[in-house]
Amino acid sequence: MPTLVVHQIPVCPFSQRLKILLALKGIPDAVSHQVVDITRPRDEELLRKTRGTTALPVMELADGRILKESMVLLQYLEDIYPERPVAQREPYRRAIENMLCRMEGEFTGAGYTFVMNQDLAKRDTLRENLLKIYARIDDFLRQHSTGEGPFLFEEFGWAEAVFTPMFMRFWFLEYYEDFQLPEGDERYARVRQWVAACKAHPAAQQVSEEEIVKLYYDYAKGAGNGALLPGRKVSSFVFEPDWKGRPWPPKDKYRVSASDAELGLGIS
């Protein structure tokens, strides 16, 4: 019976981090996830709990206290469920892990800026910008990873829990931007190996490519967080109809603007 509740947006990458951590610890049900419908005005009771702030996810403790910020929540779960440690404990290894995780903010920002871009002229620059960060991660892994496997250390761990949800969100770049790490290019060989192993790991199978591509259609058209695009009445983040029954959206984000009907939305 979970006494911890996480309030999150649909397919929230930050909440997926928590789910991955708990899966690695063998306690996937330790937290109850409440998905907030971001296409509607925020619930009054939740707003009261968060003192008016709307950023998600937030974690509600059994006594009603609220914690925020995905990395803070991740550490909190690591601390209260210490039995199977996921974060490194040895100081130097912990520092290496933390250094890699410090690169995640810029990486995520570059990917989201890219998918939300609507200016065809900026596309190449945004692609190059993201590739540079992949190359830096590649270099970091070559320098610091231990052992022969694909992960930073011997096993899928803390850094992988942090990055994998973003690798999976970036399916929206493959679909809407034809973005791929250039094959056969040595600058990305190590990070490509890491990304593939992270996405394939059993602890990280909470979302699918199809779900990401369908729900993030509005991001690809420049509208984030449940905001409505011109001419549209329904957000791609809406709960009903479920994404499984909707058609795949058009890939060409720069020239095509799909209607609600074309996206399978608004049929009640």
Add this chain to the structure above:
Amino acid sequence: MPTLVVHQIPVCPFSQRLKILLALKGIPDAVSHQVVDITRPRDEELLRKTRGTTALPVMELADGRILKESMVLLQYLEDIYPERPVAQREPYRRAIENMLCRMEGEFTGAGYTFVMNQDLAKRDTLRENLLKIYARIDDFLRQHSTGEGPFLFEEFGWAEAVFTPMFMRFWFLEYYEDFQLPEGDERYARVRQWVAACKAHPAAQQVSEEEIVKLYYDYAKGAGNGALLPGRKVSSFVFEPDWKGRPWPPKDKYRVSASDAELGLGIS
């Protein structure tokens, strides 16, 4: 005999965090600080150690391995010198501490953007922007701080080690922007108390207002990291002549551009 060396820029706020932490632990000499002259081309040997990256500070371990990122270094020192813990150990308190520290990046960015601004028309917006963040920190402290004292918890600790160097750097805002937290305004009463107590703490007396104001003159004129301003031959971050012997710079950054001679620079 320290086996750890930190390479840092002059009056580096991130390195001051490490010094504060070690002072709190009672081992101020556990790390040797090497100040890099950022007004000259970077030393080849240091560049080789950092694999070509120029971001400072970096920490060099006894065996030559390099760690980067101030929060990573702070955690590393906390881990290898655990005798007097500075970070909170209880999970909830640790989460609160981490949440507050997550606000530091935006706070620092707002202050540095403000001091480096050269457009008089943007001044009020930048001031308001910074005040909003102070108000958020104020609210956070009212909600979460324990006990009757001025700090987040009972004593000057981890969050204070993180923020205090920035409170001290912001002496440049008092001097060059006449920035003060509005007196008698309840929105800032709690954070004002925190800032004052942080600046006064014995573990945090590594820099003075005079040193900050004199060294950061070029920042106030829009040039960061040892870059040279038009018409100037010497950076305000130069080692010689020492800041103690230089005059106080002109306060009016928007209308006055002091010469090397007026700043007491370039006299060899």
